[in-house]
Every structure is written in structure tokens, then in C-alpha cells.
Amino acid sequence: MRVLVVIPAYNEEESIVRVVENLKQNYEQLDYVIINDGSKDHTAQICRENGYQLVNLPTNLGLAGAVQAGMKYALCHEYNAAIQFDADGQHRPEYIRPMLNLLNEGYDIVIGSRFVMEKKPTTLRMLGSFLLTSAIYLTTGKKITDPTSGMRMYNRRMIEELATQINCAPEPDTVSYFIRRGAKVGEIQVTMDERIAGASYLNLTRSMGYMLRMGISILILQWFRKGPRFDEREGA
Helix, strand or coil: CCCCEEEEEEECCCCCCHHHHHHHHHHHCCCEEEEEEECCHHHHHHHHCCCCCCCCCCECCCCHHHHHHHHHHHCCCCCCCEEECCCCCCCCCCHHHHHHHHHCCCCEEEEEEEECCCHHHHHHHHHHHHHHHHHHHHCCCCCCCCCCCCCCEEEEHHHHHHCCCCCCCCHHHHHHHHHHHCCCEEEECCCCCCCCCCCCCCCCHHHHHHHHHHHHHHHCCCHHCCCHHHHHHCCC
């Protein structure tokens, strides 16, 4: 299995070296690519100076565009699996192998979840996560304990979907959409660290807006998204 670690990066000059050097020194069997999403700081310059594998987007496309660029890279270079991996140091690479093991059992998507075996804390942000879990369960019958986790591994056919379908952003509503089309989604328990440097763009107001958009998409808009079931397409 050839696995690509896709690292979307926007203004991550303070953390990108530590993240990539950890992968290179301790997980050299893994390939990686940094998708510099039009950063305004020195992220791209630092990557070039260190000889990192880099795709430099000339303008900021947002997370969806950056991840799609990474999936296009994975598709063109014929990787069997790709994992979305944060550039801010929150994701731990030691979980990549267990996620791949589960993927090899027949799953299409494996999510690194903080809440498979641990209880969600009682906070406003986790309330939003609980509501998204409920919305996905209501519409698909599948319980996803950590729907907002950005640590997701995809097999080859999911890579193709994310690389070629413009409306398939790496978000909880797309996971829900894929489940409705027959994708098999699993989770493993992970621990996530606090970001190494910088600050998340998701403040309380933006987090609430995000949860509201995702909830409306999962409960209402997803029913207007059409696509063949993956098993039907394979049997065609």
C-alpha cells in the first residue's frame, strides 16, 4: 500500500518544519506532500529551503481546495491511500499505521476520532459535534463519534471522488453523503495535541456558523445530491 500524507498549510511557518521533520525522521516509509494554500507568510519559502515536497497554490483556495489539490496529486501519482494531516502539529503520525490497518479491512474512510472510547467534554463546541453526530445518524443510520475530525484516511476510490468532484469538500456533510452512497466508514481512537503555534481561524462565532451550515447540509441539502452507489458503479 502506497500512502500519501496530504498536509494542507496556510500561514504555518512556525510549525511546518517540526511537523515535516517528524514525518521524515520517524516515519520515512510514508510519502508526504505539502499543499501551500496561498500562505501570506514564509511557509512556501521555508518548504523550498528545506527541500520539502511542495505544491504551491498561487492563491488561497481554502481547506476544500487545498485538500482537493492533494487528492489530485495522490490520484495522478497512483497512491492507494491518502490521509489528510494538519500542518499545525495537532495530528500524531503514530496513528497512521493503525488507520491504514483498518482501511485494509475493507473500509473506504477511516477517521481518527477523539471520542471512540472517551466521552465528549461538555462545551459549546462539543455540543455542535454532538448535533452533527446525531444528524449523520438520523440520515444514514451510522454513528460517527467525531464528525469534525480533520484526520481522515481515504482509499483509492474515495481519493478519486475527492479529486474529481467539485462539491466533495473534506467535511462532515461529504462523509454523510458518501455513507448514503454505500461507503464504509470506520473510526479509531486517537489523541490530538494542541497546535504548536499560531491560532485557529475558528473562533466561537465561526464555529457556530460552521456547525449550523453542516447541520443544514446533512439534514436537508444532502438529499438533493445525486450519485451512484459505489457498489452499483463497481458492478456496472
